[in-house]
Amino acid sequence: MAFPYMIQRIKRQPLAVVLLFGLNFVTALLLCVLHTGSIRLNEQIDAVYDNATVTCQVSSITGTQCDNLHLPEWVIRLFFGKSCIPNSSGISFSDDADAERFLTYIADAYAKVSIKGQFRGGSVNIIGITDIEADRALQEEYGCYITWQEPFNDAIFSGSDEYCVIPETMLTALSEGGNIEIHFQSGDKAVTREFLAVGAHTGADDVIYCPWGITAQINRELDGAIHADAITAVLRDSRSVPEFWENAAGNYFVEPNPEGELTPWEESPIYNNYPYALLVNDDKLEGTVSGLQNNLSFFRLCTTAMIVLSLIVGLVAGHLIVRKRTRALALQQILGRSNGNIFAEILLELAASTAIGIITGIGLSFLMGVKDFPLSALLASPALCILGIASAIISILHKDLIRTIKEDA
Numbered sequence: 504m505a506f507p508y509m510i511q512r513i514k515r516q517p518l519a520v521v522l523l524f525g526l527n528f529v530t531a532l533l534l535c536v537l538h539t540g541s542i543r544l545n546e547q548i549d550a551v552y553d554n555a556t557v558t559c560q561v562s563s564i565t566g567t568q569c570d571n572l573h574l575p576e577w578v579i580r581l582f583f584g585k586s587c588i589p590n591s592s593g594i595s596f597s598d599d600a601d602a603e604r605f606l607t608y609i610a611d612a613y614a615k616v617s618i619k620g621q622f623r624g625g626s627v628n629i630i631g632i633t634d635i636e637a638d639r640a641l642q643e644e645y646g647c648y649i650t651w652q653e654p655f656n657d658a659i660f661s662g663s664d665e666y667c668v669i670p671e672t673m674l675t676a677l678s679e680g681g682n683i684e685i686h687f688q689s690g691d692k693a694v695t696r697e698f699l700a701v702g703a704h705t706g707a708d709d710v711i712y713c714p715w716g717i718t719a720q721i722n723r724e725l726d727g728a729i730h731a732d733a734i735t736a737v738l739r740d741s742r743s744v745p746e747f748w749e750n751a752a753g754n755y756f757v758e759p760n761p762e763g764e765l766t767p768w769e770e771s772p773i774y775n776n777y778p779y780a781l782l783v784n785d786d787k788l789e790g791t792v793s794g795l796q797n798n799l800s801f802f803r804l805c806t807t808a809m810i811v812l813s814l815i816v817g818l819v820a821g822h823l824i825v826r827k828r829t830r831a832l833a834l835q836q837i838l839g840r841s842n843g844n845i846f847a848e849i850l851l852e853l854a855a856s857t858a859i860g861i862i863t864g865i866g867l868s869f870l871m872g873v874k875d876f877p878l879s880a881l882l883a884s885p886a887l888c889i890l891g892i893a894s895a896i897i898s899i900l901h902k903d904l905i906r907t908i909k910e911d912a
Contacts, residue, residue, distance in 0.1 A: 531881060573731075
């Protein structure tokens with residue numbers, strides 16, 4: 504018997520029921536759209552991180568100098584391990600778990616060192632590099648080109664053979680076999696090396712490039728130790744910058760301080776203060792991700808606001824709808840109907856409108872291409888709306904309806 508009466512009441516108050524239906528329909532639709540937008544923003548954030556390359560450079564404390572730093576062996580070992588240091592001996596406090604952990608964050612590292620040499624009475628700069636990326640002056644985007652002799656290529660820099668790439672202006676000075684002899688001296692120690700020229704570059708006329716391994720050996724023979732002028736590295740995971748700082752980099756470096764303020768290094772047996780900073784080039788990445796995350800936070804805020812709004816909508820709609828039925832409800836009370844029966848009947852009617860609105864909104868969202876639905880939000884929204892309706896019904900039913908009618912009159 505309740506269902507026909509419910510239909511009759513809906514016919515008497517179609518606007519209120521349609522309004523409740525419409526509000527829940529729009530709520531469901533917007534919740535699905537916001538959820539889909541959030542998924543796409545998360546995908547964009549993942550894509551930005553996946554496609555980003557974050558580099559870091561050892562620098563001076565101020566962060567203004569990244570070359571000619573004369574970096575000692577322990578710094579080199581952090582980025583390359585022991586394999587990059589010929590004749591390496593136990594030299595420093597980088598022989599620990601922290602140093603090994605540091606290396607796990609590094610995907611690629613590039614080192615560069617310059618040594619003064621003599622060739623046919625003239626001064627030349629011998630630059631040892633682990634990769635062309637170690638010195639941008641040798642890269643095509645900076646206007647330098649290399650002509651290689653077959654079968655050689657830039658892979659020579661990762662080895663320790665006595666190969667070199669000379670300036671094009673020096674081609675005429677090669678011996679018949681393509682060799683050049685360079686003399687090195689430091690104090691009373693002298694070293695002579697014969698290199699095979701396997702390529703010619705269009706860069707500076709007094710610069711000869713050779714593998715890092717060779718210059719490391721020469722440094723060891725001349726000075727008893729090796730060093731690097733500059734080290735650049737690529738992080739393995741662009742998402743790991745905070746973790747990298749906390750678990751590895753922060754144990755050996757500080758962030759650049761433009762004021763040049765020194766930071767005490769209490770754990771070091773050698774230094775009183777941190778001697779170097781680490782410049783992490785992630786500003787552009789963080790700027791892009793920050794913008795996307797702000798949009799994501801806005802979407803989440805809107806979703807939360809809509810769910811809370813559902814409770815308010817239920818309270819207001821329930822109060823207005825039931826308030827208009829005060830005379831009919833008073834009559835039902837006079838005729839002996841219990842508040843419980845009246846409550847259940849009205850709640851069922853308005854809950855049905857709410858549910859139909861939510862389901863219709865979900866259906867339209869599906870037709871619009873939404874495949875992943877925010878189930879928790881779609882359950883919370885109508886639940887809070889019905890809770891608001893129930894609260895409104897209870898608050899009115901507990902009043903003296905006859906007095907309320909008189910007050911309204």
